[in-house]
Amino acid sequence: MQRTLMMGAAVAALLLATAGGALADPKQGGTLTETFKNDVSTLDPAIGYDWQNWSLIKSLFSRLMDYKPGTTELTPDLAESYTVSPDGLTYTFKLRHGVKFHNGREMTAEDVAYSYDRTVNPKTQSPGQGFFKSIAGYDDVAAGKADHLSGVKVIDPYTIAITLSKPDATFLQVVALNFASVVAKEDIAKEGADYGHHPDGTGAFYLDSWTLGQELVMKRNPDYYVKGVPYLDEVDIKIGAEPLTALLQLQKGQIDIAGDGIPPASFLQVMADPAQKKLVVSAPQLETSYLTMNVNMKPLDDVRVRQAINMAINKDRIVKIINGRADVANQPLPPGMPGYDPNFKGYPYDPAKAKELLKEANYDTSQSMDLMVYNTDPNPRIAQAIQQDLAAVGIKVNIKSLDQSVIISAGGTPNTVPLIWSGGMGWIADFPDPSDFYQPILGCGGAVKGGWNWSWYCNKDIDAEAAKADAMVAPDQADARAKLWSQIFDKIMTQDAPWVPVFNERRYTLHSARIGGDDSLFVDPVHIPVNYNYVYATDAQ
Amino acid sequence: MPLYIARRLLQSVLILFGVSVITFLLLYVLPADPVSQIAGRSATAATRASIRHQLGLDLPLYVQYGHFLWGLLHGDLGHSYLQKIGVAELIWARLPATLLLMVGAIACELILGLSMGLLAALRRGTAIDQGLMLVSFVGVSAPQFVIGILLLYVFAVQFGWFPIGGYGHFANLVLPALTLGILGAGWYSRMMRSSMIDVLRQDYVRTARSKGISRAKVIFGHAVPNAILPIIAMIGIDIGTFMSGIVVVESVFGWPGIGQLAWQAIQQVDIPIIMGVTLISALFIVIGNLLADLIAPLIDPRIKLQ
Numbered sequence: 060m061q062r063t064l065m066m067g068a069a070v071a072a073l074l075l076a077t078a079g080g081a082l083a084d085p086k087q088g089g090t091l092t093e094t095f096k097n098d099v100s101t102l103d104p105a106i107g108y109d110w111q112n113w114s115l116i117k118s119l120f121s122r123l124m125d126y127k128p129g130t131t132e133l134t135p136d137l138a139e140s141y142t143v144s145p146d147g148l149t150y151t152f153k154l155r156h157g158v159k160f161h162n163g164r165e166m167t168a169e170d171v172a173y174s175y176d177r178t179v180n181p182k183t184q185s186p187g188q189g190f191f192k193s194i195a196g197y198d199d200v201a202a203g204k205a206d207h208l209s210g211v212k213v214i215d216p217y218t219i220a221i222t223l224s225k226p227d228a229t230f231l232q233v234v235a236l237n238f239a240s241v242v243a244k245e246d247i248a249k250e251g252a253d254y255g256h257h258p259d260g261t262g263a264f265y266l267d268s269w270t271l272g273q274e275l276v277m278k279r280n281p282d283y284y285v286k287g288v289p290y291l292d293e294v295d296i297k298i299g300a301e302p303l304t305a306l307l308q309l310q311k312g313q314i315d316i317a318g319d320g321i322p323p324a325s326f327l328q329v330m331a332d333p334a335q336k337k338l339v340v341s342a343p344q345l346e347t348s349y350l351t352m353n354v355n356m357k358p359l360d361d362v363r364v365r366q367a368i369n370m371a372i373n374k375d376r377i378v379k380i381i382n383g384r385a386d387v388a389n390q391p392l393p394p395g396m397p398g399y400d401p402n403f404k405g406y407p408y409d410p411a412k413a414k415e416l417l418k419e420a421n422y423d424t425s426q427s428m429d430l431m432v433y434n435t436d437p438n439p440r441i442a443q444a445i446q447q448d449l450a451a452v453g454i455k456v457n458i459k460s461l462d463q464s465v466i467i468s469a470g471g472t473p474n475t476v477p478l479i480w481s482g483g484m485g486w487i488a489d490f491p492d493p494s495d496f497y498q499p500i501l502g503c504g505g506a507v508k509g510g511w512n513w514s515w516y517c518n519k520d521i522d523a524e525a526a527k528a529d530a531m532v533a534p535d536q537a538d539a540r541a542k543l544w545s546q547i548f549d550k551i552m553t554q555d556a557p558w559v560p561v562f563n564e565r566r567y568t569l570h571s572a573r574i575g576g577d578d579s580l581f582v583d584p585v586h587i588p589v590n591y592n593y594v595y596a597t598d599a600q
Numbered sequence: 601m602p603l604y605i606a607r608r609l610l611q612s613v614l615i616l617f618g619v620s621v622i623t624f625l626l627l628y629v630l631p632a633d634p635v636s637q638i639a640g641r642s643a644t645a646a647t648r649a650s651i652r653h654q655l656g657l658d659l660p661l662y663v664q665y666g667h668f669l670w671g672l673l674h675g676d677l678g679h680s681y682l683q684k685i686g687v688a689e690l691i692w693a694r695l696p697a698t699l700l701l702m703v704g705a706i707a708c709e710l711i712l713g714l715s716m717g718l719l720a721a722l723r724r725g726t727a728i729d730q731g732l733m734l735v736s737f738v739g740v741s742a743p744q745f746v747i748g749i750l751l752l753y754v755f756a757v758q759f760g761w762f763p764i765g766g767y768g769h770f771a772n773l774v775l776p777a778l779t780l781g782i783l784g785a786g787w788y789s790r791m792m793r794s795s796m797i798d799v800l801r802q803d804y805v806r807t808a809r810s811k812g813i814s815r816a817k818v819i820f821g822h823a824v825p826n827a828i829l830p831i832i833a834m835i836g837i838d839i840g841t842f843m844s845g846i847v848v849v850e851s852v853f854g855w856p857g858i859g860q861l862a863w864q865a866i867q868q869v870d871i872p873i874i875m876g877v878t879l880i881s882a883l884f885i886v887i888g889n890l891l892a893d894l895i896a897p898l899i900d901p902r903i904k905l906q
Contacts, residue, residue: 297854
C-alpha cells in the first residue's frame, strides 16, 4: 500500500486545470475504434506483458485489487475488503458475491487460487512468475515440484487467505498486476495452448471476435459487477496501420485512438493545429530514460569518471531534440512515484568540473568507448548529442546503433557494453512502487546474465536497505518507507552514480472528439493508451 | 516431360531443405535472445531459465533443428514464441491478403507495363517512346514507400476517393496494387519494348507482312506472343518476390499480409514465425520458377525441356 497523495494531487490538479467537460453520469453506448501496428500477441493474462495487450487484459479480466481510474491508488476490486495479520504476513480477502465469468459461471475463491498457481507454474511460461516469490510455497511450485502454492488457502467460496514467507510492502501491488488476474480452470482445459486467443475473464468487456492480423472486437459485459460501467458498448481494435497512416485516419475521423501514439515526425504539426491540440492529452509518465554505465568495465569502474559523465551531459539540449516531450531528470525515480525526492539536487551540468574529475582520475583521453543505442528515431540523434557532450570534456565515444533485441541481449551479457542509452527501452513502472525501479535495474538480483541491470551495479549495503524498505508493510509506515527509498536512491546517485538519469518522457494521447471522458483516463498511468472501462462515446449521449 | 517435372520437384525439395538449414543457423547465431523478448523486463533469472527450458532452447542446436524438421514433416510449422499460437495458423490467416495483393499487383504491372512497352516499341524513336521510357525510369527508381504514401495522401486523404489503408473491399486493393504495379510496370515496359523491337526485326514478321497479313494481326497474332516469352519468366519470379512479403507497401496501407507478420517477428526475435515465413516464401519462389519454366515451352515450341 502506498500513499499516493502526490499522484492524487497531480490528478486533481489536472482535473481542475483542464476544462475537459467530462460528464458526471454518461449514458451507455457507442463504439471506440483504435488502431495498432502490431498484432496483439496474446490475451492470456499470465503471459501478456507488452504495452499493447496490458490494458486490453485489464479490461477483459479482474484482479483482487485494482487502481482507481486515472490514478495509481490501489482499491479492492474483486475483493470487497481485506485484512492484514498483525505480523504483516497473511492477507485475507473477502470476495464479492455474484461475479460471473464471461462463460456464465460464478467466480469463487477456488478460481483465485487456481489462477495464482497457474502463473507460478513453470509450464505456463509466465514472465511474471517472479513477482509472486514472496508467497509461501513459491519455490516448490516454481521448480515444478508442487502444483499448489502452500501459502494460498481457500477458507470458503468467498474468502481466500494468502500467506507470505516474508513481509513484502509491494504485495498488494503484485495482486493488482495482470499476472494475478482470475481465470477459470475449465476454459484453460478446453482451449489449452489457444487460451491466449480465446480469453474468458470477469472483466468489463468480453472478447467477441478476433480475426488474426486484422481486427479484434471487445463487447460490453452486461453482467459486470461494477454497475453502469463500461460506458462503451464496443471496442474495435484494428491491426496493421502504420502510425502515420493511423494519424491520417484519425484526422479524417475514421478512428478514435491511434494506439501507437502520435508519430514523432508529425508531433509539431499536430500541436501547432489548435483543433487537434485540444484533443491531445498530456501527462508525465512513470518513466525514466537514462544512460547506463557498466561499473565493471574500465574506465567506468572509477566513480569519478561516472560522476564526470553525469556533469558533462547537457540534458536541456537533449529534451529540445525530442521537441520538449519530456522533463529533465536528476534521479532514477520519476516524479509521481512515491519516494521521488523533489529536493534532490543531483549533478549539475558543469563541463569544467567534469574535466577536473577526469584529470583527478587520470582519464586516458586517447581511449574510446562504445555507446549502444536503439536505432529508432530520435534515439540515434540523442546518442549523437551525448557523444558531442562527452567529446567536449575529452571522452571519446563510438555510437553503435542497433536493434532493440540485440541491445537487450548485449546489455545482459557481462563485460560487454560500457554505455547504453535506454531510449526506446526506458524503464516504465510495472506497478507504481519504487521497489520496481530498483530490483530489476539497479539491484544485485538484476545484475545477472540476461538481466536488465545494464550497469551491473551491485551494492550489497544498498540491497540490504532496499530489503529493509520492502519489509515495512504496515500502512502507517508508508511515509517512512517512501522516505527510506528517497534516501536509497539519493545515495545511489551521490555515492556510486551508475547511471545518468536524463529525462522523464511525457505521454501524449490524441483522441477523436467522439470519445469523451476525464483527461486522466487518456493518460491513465496504469492503462495505456486509454482506460477503456471509463471513457464514453459522445454521440451516444 | 514427367521426368523433367519429377527432377525439378526433387531439386525444389533439396532447395527448401537447404533454405531451412541456413535460416535456422542464421537465426541462432543472432546476438538477440528470444527469451528476453518473451520474459520481459522484470523476470527473474530463474523464470528466464525456466522459459528457456520449456521452449527447448537449452537443447543442442542439432536437436532443436531435428524437432523442427520432424514437426515440418508432419505439417507443423511450429509455435510462435510470443503469440502462443501455431505459426501455420498465423501464416494461413494472412496468406490470402498477400495473394490478393500479388494478383492485383501483377495485373497492374502487366496492364501498365505491357501496354507502355508495346506502344513504345511501335513508336520507337519518337517523343512518345522517350516519354514512356522516362515514366518507366521513374517507376523503377522511386522508392515504394514514397509512391505509396504519395498515392495515399493524394487520392485517399485529399480527394477521398479511396479508403485510407485497410483491407476488406476492392477499394482497399486499388492503391496498394497500383503502388506495386507502377514499380513493376517500369521493369515490364522496358522488357516488353526491347523484346518487341527484337521480334519485329525477325524475318517471319517481314514475311507475314509481305504476305499481306494486316498490321494488327501481325502484331497481336505473331509478334506479341513471341515477345512476351521473357516476360512469362519474369512473372514466375515476381510471384516469388511478392509472396516473400512486400513489407513496405503492407505497412503503409495497413494491408494484413505475411510481410507485416515477418517484420513484426524479426523485431521480436520470434524465431518460429521467421522460419515459417521464410520457408513459405522459398516455396512460392520455387513454385513460381517452376511454373515459369513449364509454361515457356507451351508458348514457344522451340524451347525443349531437358
